[in-house]
Amino acid sequence: xxxxxxxxxxxxxxxxxxxxxxxxxxxxxxxxxxxxxxxxxxxxxxxxxxxxxxxxxxxxxxxxxxxxxxxxxxxxxxxxxxxxxxxxxxxxxxxxxxxxxxxxxxxxxxxxxxxxxxxxxxxxxxxxxxxxxxxxxxxxxxxxxxxxxxxxxxxxxxxxxxxxxxxxxxxxxxxxxxxxxxxxxxxxxxxxxxxxxxxxxxxxxxxxxxxxxxxxxxxxxxxxxxxxxxxxxxxxxxxxxxxxxxxxxxxxxxxxxxxxxxxxxxxxxxxxxxxxxxxxxxxxxxxxxxxxxxxxxxxxxxxxxxxxxxxxxxxxxxxxxxxxxxxxxxxxxxxxxxxxxxxxxxxxxxxxxxxxxxxxxxxxxxxxxxxxxxxxxxxxxxxxxxxxxxxxxxxxxxxxxxxxxxxxxxxxxxxxxxxxxxxxxxxxxxxxxxxxxxxxxxxxxxxxxxxxxxxxxxxxxxxxxxxxxxxxxxxxxxxxxxxxxxxxxxxxxxxxxxxxxxxxxxxxxxxxxxxxxxxxxxxxxxxxxxxxxxxxxxxxxxxxxxxxxxxxxxxxxxxxxxxxxxxxxxxxxxxxxxxxxxxxxxxxxxxxxxxxxxxxxxxxxxxxxxxxxxxxxxxxxxxxxxxxxxxxxxxxxxxxxxx
Numbered sequence: 237x238x239x240x241x242x243x244x245x246x247x248x249x250x251x252x253x254x255x256x257x258x259x260x261x262x263x264x265x266x267x268x269x270x271x272x273x274x275x276x277x278x279x280x281x282x283x284x285x286x287x288x289x290x291x292x293x294x295x296x297x298x299x300x301x302x303x304x305x306x307x308x309x310x311x312x313x314x315x316x317x318x319x320x321x322x323x324x325x326x327x328x329x330x331x332x333x334x335x336x337x338x339x340x341x342x343x344x345x346x347x348x349x350x351x352x353x354x355x356x357x358x359x360x361x362x363x364x365x366x367x368x369x370x371x372x373x374x375x376x377x378x379x380x381x382x383x384x385x386x387x388x389x390x391x392x393x394x395x396x397x398x399x400x401x402x403x404x405x406x407x408x409x410x411x412x413x414x415x416x417x418x419x420x421x422x423x424x425x426x427x428x429x430x431x432x433x434x435x436x437x438x439x440x441x442x443x444x445x446x447x448x449x450x451x452x453x454x455x456x457x458x459x460x461x462x463x464x465x466x467x468x469x470x471x472x473x474x475x476x477x478x479x480x481x482x483x484x485x486x487x488x489x490x491x492x493x494x495x496x497x498x499x500x501x502x503x504x505x506x507x508x509x510x511x512x513x514x515x516x517x518x519x520x521x522x523x524x525x526x527x528x529x530x531x532x533x534x535x536x537x538x539x540x541x542x543x544x545x546x547x548x549x550x551x552x553x554x555x556x557x558x559x560x561x562x563x564x565x566x567x568x569x570x571x572x573x574x575x576x577x578x579x580x581x582x583x584x585x586x587x588x589x590x591x592x593x594x595x596x597x598x599x600x601x602x603x604x605x606x607x608x609x610x611x612x613x614x615x616x617x618x619x620x621x622x623x624x625x626x627x628x629x630x631x632x633x634x635x636x637x638x639x640x641x642x643x644x645x646x647x648x649x650x651x652x653x654x655x656x657x658x659x660x661x662x663x664x665x666x667x668x669x670x671x672x673x674x675x676x677x678x679x680x681x682x683x684x685x686x687x688x689x690x691x692x693x694x695x696x697x698x699x700x701x702x703x704x705x706x707x708x709x710x711x712x713x714x715x716x717x718x719x720x721x722x723x724x725x726x727x728x729x730x731x732x733x734x735x736x737x738x739x740x741x742x743x744x745x746x747x748x749x750x751x752x753x754x755x756x757x758x759x760x761x762x763x764x765x766x767x768x769x770x771x772x773x774x775x776x777x778x779x780x781x782x783x784x785x786x787x788x789x790x791x792x793x794x795x796x797x798x799x800x801x802x803x804x805x806x807x808x809x810x811x812x813x814x815x816x817x818x819x820x821x822x823x824x825x826x827x828x829x830x831x832x833x834x835x836x837x838x839x840x841x842x843x844x845x846x847x848x849x850x851x852x853x854x855x856x857x858x859x860x861x862x863x864x865x866x867x868x869x870x871x872x873x874x875x876x877x878x879x
Contacts, residue, residue, distance in 0.1 A: 244398040245305060248327070249294060251398075252334075255391055256290045256461055259338040262383060264458055266342035271455060278450075285449025285459035288432055292441060293464040295429035297334055301326035306422045308415035310408075324395070331391045337462040339384045343377055351443070351460050353582050354469040433611055441611075442468050442580045448610070448617035456585045469582065477868040478829070480861040489862035492870055493878055494778055495788030500801040504762045507785040510725040511595075511669040512661075513776075515563060516705065517677045519731035521751040522743045523702045527551060531740055536694055536703045539710040540729065540753070547727075547757030549766035550797070554750045554808035554819060555733045556773045560673075561614060563732035566773035568592065568622040568671065570792030571876065574811040574867065579618040581871075588876040589790035591669065591777045592623025598786055601665040602626060605657045605672040607633065608647035615673055624671065628660055643676065649684055650676035651708035658715050666721060676708070677701040679736070696737040717759075726783075727757040730776060745844040746817050747824045747836070750810050770819050771797055772808035789878040793867065809863060818860045825853065827860045 264271060274282065295302075305323050313319050341352050432441030443465055446456030481489065521527045525535035526544045535541055556572035557563060565571040565578040569590040578584055592602040603626045604619040606612070610629040619627065630647045633656050641652045648656075657672050664670070676683070681697040683704040691703040716722045731752035734743065742748040754771065756763045763783075774794030781788070782796035795804040807820040816827040824844065826834040832853050836844040870876060 245302070247398055248395060249298070249302075251391070251394055252294050252298065252330075253287075253290055255387060256293065256334065256338075257286075258387065259335065260286060260290075260458070260461060262380075263338060263342045263345070263461075266380070267345055267457075270345075271458065281449045282455070282458055285446060286461075288441070288449075289446065289459055289461060289464060291429045292432055293334070293461050295426045296467050297330040297463055298327065299426045299430070301330060302422050302426060303419070306415065306419045308412045308419055311411055320399075327395055328392060331388055331395070333463050334461075335384050335387050335391070337466070339380045341462055342380060345457055351457055351465045351582065352462055353443070353465045354467075433609075442614065443582050443585065445611070445614050445617040447585060447621045448614075450620070465582070477872050478861070478865055480865050486862055486865055489858060490866050492791050492793055492866050493789055494792050494795065494802070495790070495878075500799060501783060502798050502800060503783065505785055506726055506758075506762065506783040508667055508724075509758075509784065510661075510667050510721055511728065511780060511784070512657075512725055513567070513669070513671045513728045513730065514709070515567060515671065515673045516729060516731045516753060517560065517674045518698060518733065518735035518737075519677065519702070519705075519729075519753040520734040520738070520743055521553070521731075521753055522738070522740050522748075523699070523735075524753055527753070528740065532694075534692065536692060536699055537706040539706050539713075543709075543713075543727075543729075543757045544755050544766075546761065546764065547755050548763045550754045550756075550771045551766060551768050552770045552819075553730070553752050553754035554747075554770070554772045554810065555731065555752045556750075556808070556810050558733055558750075558810075558812060560732045561618075563773060564615065564618045564622070564673075567730060567776045568619065568624075569876070570774040570777040570794045572774055572793060572809065572811075572867070574816070574864075578871075579614055579621075583871050583874050584618070584621060586874040586876055588621065588623075589792065589878055590622035591780060592619070592625070594623070594777075594781055594786045594790060595669045595784075596623060596625070598784070599667070601668045603628070603657075603661070603664060603668060603670040605629075605653070605660075605670065606647070607650065607653040607675050612647070619671065624669075626664075628657070643682065643684075645680060645682070646675045646678055648675075649708075650674050650705050651684070651711055654708050654712035655715055658712060658719065661721060662719060664721075666724075668721075673732070674705060677705050677735070681737070694739075696735075696739050698735045698737040699739075723759045725759065726763065726780075728755075728776065728780070729757070730754045730773060742842045745842070746812070746826070747819060747838055747844065748842070750808070750817070767797070769797070769806040770808050770821070771806060772810075778802075791870075791876050791878050793863070805859075807859070809860070816860060816864065818856060820856060820859075823856075825856050825860065827857065832857050832860070 301323065304326060309319065337352060344352050430440065432445070443460060446459040449459050450456050522531060524537050524541055525532050526541040555563065556566040559577060561577045561579050562573040565573060569588050571578050595602055602624040604616065604624045605628045606615050608630055610616050610627065610631055616627050616629065633648050633653060637652065637656065641648045643649050654672070657670065661668065661670055677698055681701050683691060683700055687704055691700050691707065693700050694703065731754065734749050734752060738744050743751070772794060774792065775797055778792045778794050778796045779798060781790065782799045795802045805820060807818060809816060809818050818825045818827060822837065822839045824836045824838055825832050834847045835849055835853060836846065837848060
């Protein structure tokens with residue numbers, strides 16, 4: 237039977253999946269002592285994730301081969317030796333890369349507890365014993381070498397046997413037309429495969445997305461394979477840990493090990509209460525008339541402003557990042573992001589003392605809600621890393637309520653999805669912690685048709701969606717008040733970051749561009765008041781852990797705002813454009829990695845026009861350096877749990 241290139245091309249891709257499965261199994265068996273047995277239920281999820289990442293891996297590895305072999309060249313060129321040689325070289329390089337790196341991974345993971353990434357190349361550059369180490373590992377792993385030679389040989393043999401001629405068309409025009417269409421289709425699917433999906437909500441998958449398909453973050457390594465891990469981290473700089481202090485001195489200045497006790501609080505203990513966290517998309521502090529009374533004649537958020545008056549308002553709360561994906565590690569794990577989102581780096585697949593884990597240790601059920609699709613933006617994947625067990629997304633909502641509430645862009649409108657969370661929590665085991673990430677105040681800034689004429693438009697594109705979210709919260713609370721869990725619940729409202737649509741001049745400054753909405757509300761008014769102390773997203777996890785009396789010690793970079801025992805000075809830190817911003821006692825300090833280069837008195841100079849040099853900047857510089865060194869040291873050592 238005559239073989240044609242189009243058919244054999246597809247067969248080669250299917251064979252690539254087969255060999256990736258074989259390599260994945262070898263990786264698992266080689267590290268069986270680490271992963272242990274896997275249940276049939278868990279195997280199904282692992283397989284789904286493995287196939288998703290294998291598709292991306294194949295697209296990265298064989299994408300150039302696929303594009304070259306389907307490009308609309310002339311029929312004469314297709315039949316030439318030059319074409320055959322180039323296509324064979326491209327495919328063979330892919331075979332060798334996939335086989336050698338994945339088999340090497342089996343050994344490397346056993347010692348490093350992580351897949352091989354681009355970061356390791358920086359390490360290899362600085363290691364003078366590479367040759368000796370490689371020879372040593374080769375001697376120790378002869379069976380893997382034999383397996384590698386066998387896989388490459390069989391794979392290459394199948395490539396040769398399967399090769400076949402291109403179809404010859406009667407006219408040159410037909411030839412180029414058909415091949416152009418095929419080429420466009422192939423390139424389209426390569427891009428889809430690399431991204432991990434084709435919906436606009438889908439963020440290109442990265443290493444940390446593997447946790448979405450596993451019971452523990454560590455098993456994410458079973459879903460991953462190479463060269464995907466290397467290529468997805470190629471732009472990441474090596475984690476460089478600055479050494480400003482020796483370790484004993486460093487721990488005296490700043491420590492990421494904390495322990496709180498319920499009897500050392502400035503408020504009544506909240507032990508045993510439920511927690512509902514609303515992470516509000518793009519909720520800048522300037523959206524609230526309560527926080528910025530002089531900015532608007534009429535409030536955009538009447539309901540939230542009223543809740544702030546009845547709750548505990550953090551007037552000077554700041555985001556630790558500029559993107560939504562930065563917010564989850566900050567809020568759930570008390571880990572900020574500097575430069576590269578923490579959720580996207582390989583080290584994120586480490587054990588952490590995150591809120592979900594601490595809550596489960598105390599008997600809580602844990603929930604995450606987001607109205608977009610399950611794979612969107614890596615939210616579910618990171619929430620799983622943070623110890624959350626139960627997830628409800630667009631797919632789950634539509635199974636219950638149908639598909640009429642899709643906003644046409646990102647997911648389910650906030651109003652019905654908030655209600656859906658309330659309905660679901662009626663079936664949740666108490667006590668529970670529930671995290672909801674809203675989406676309706678995201679670009680393209682639209683609201684449901686029925687509200688477009690009644691909600692205030694405000695002065696920027698985001699203002700009407702902000703008013704819609706406020707209305708959605710009002711309707712959610714109207715429902716929640718009638719539910720049995722309501723009175724025994726702590727509600728926390730915290731923005732993920734400042735909106736791209738800024739109205740006031742203050743919101744355009746370095747400090748103002750991280751100033752967010754954050755406040756607590758309890759129906760029994762046990763947490764009430766306000767503070768002008770500086771606080772930040774990374775304070776959420778330790779604050780909740782302390783007031784709920786979760787047992788410590790645990791790892792975090794923030795501190796509890798209600799703890800008497802924590803004497804840490806209130807501050808916030810974030811990173812942008814190669815510089816760190818540290819805000820403390822109404823002063824914003826800009827640190828360039830070596831020294832403080834600017835200071836602004838936010839009380840008298842909210843627009844940050846006058847660079848001053850306060851007397852205590854040396855003490856602040858010490859604090860900033862200690863925080864940064866501890867942060868990068870913990871990442872490099874993958875140390876996100878208490879000692």
